[in-house]
Amino acid sequence: MLKNDWLKGISGRVVATLRFEANHQQHGCVAGALTSNTGNEQGLCGLADDDDDDSFHANGNVQHILTIEAWEETLNLPGKIIIACFKASWCGPCKIIEPFYGDMSRKYSSYLFISVDVDDVPEISESFDIQATPTFYFFLDRHEIDKLVGSTKADLQKKLVAISELYI
CATH class of the missing domain: 3.40.30.10 (Glutaredoxin)
Structure with missing residues (x-):
């Protein structure tokens, strides 16, 4: 993991974490995943992390x-x-x-x-x-x-x- 940034809502509470990963950057993508405060994670570049190729x-x-x-x-x-x-x-x-x-x-x-x-x-x-x-x-x-x-x-x-x- 290269970097974590936190997205804050209007109340100032952390609502999501934006995670930048090396394996995404090697493909020219700018981000890895967005995780909400409920724990749901959404990939941001379409790279399937579950496949080795x-x-x-x-x-x-x-x-x-x-x-x-x-x-x-x-x-x-x-x-x-x-x-x-x-x-x-x-x-x-x-x-x-x-x-x-x-x-x-x-x-x-x-x-x-x-x-x-x-x-x-x-x-x-x-x-x-x-x-x-x-x-x-x-x-x-x-x-x-x-x-x-x-x-x-x-x-x-x-x-x-x-x-x-x-x-x-």
Whole structure:
């Protein structure tokens, strides 16, 4: 641990501790975690501390969709399997699965891995009636071929293997 700073509320009481860690700074992140006075801890850079492999912090080959136009252009790619992760920046399970999703984008490099933040492009998430994040959609030629709601690494891996067996 490199440094601790305390965030004080209006009353002057300590309400949270901001912890800066060396393992986060090596990735160019400015912070490690924010811990509230109730003991809840929230990572601030998306680095999954529970995984030993730090190499995937850069999100692999995942493309971030920021506009409806980019979404449409991506879905129109013929013959390409597209895996879309609907996520949110505030979602804890999304932060946990993000590094693994990045790893899978390198392992399955013939697929196109994209991420859509439900708050950045709400029109897209609303059109798919996203009720929980992360939610993964699998597309081929604009057709939905599978869907996974949740952030279990094993379930995502199984879906990718199954799709590989069926479509490649």
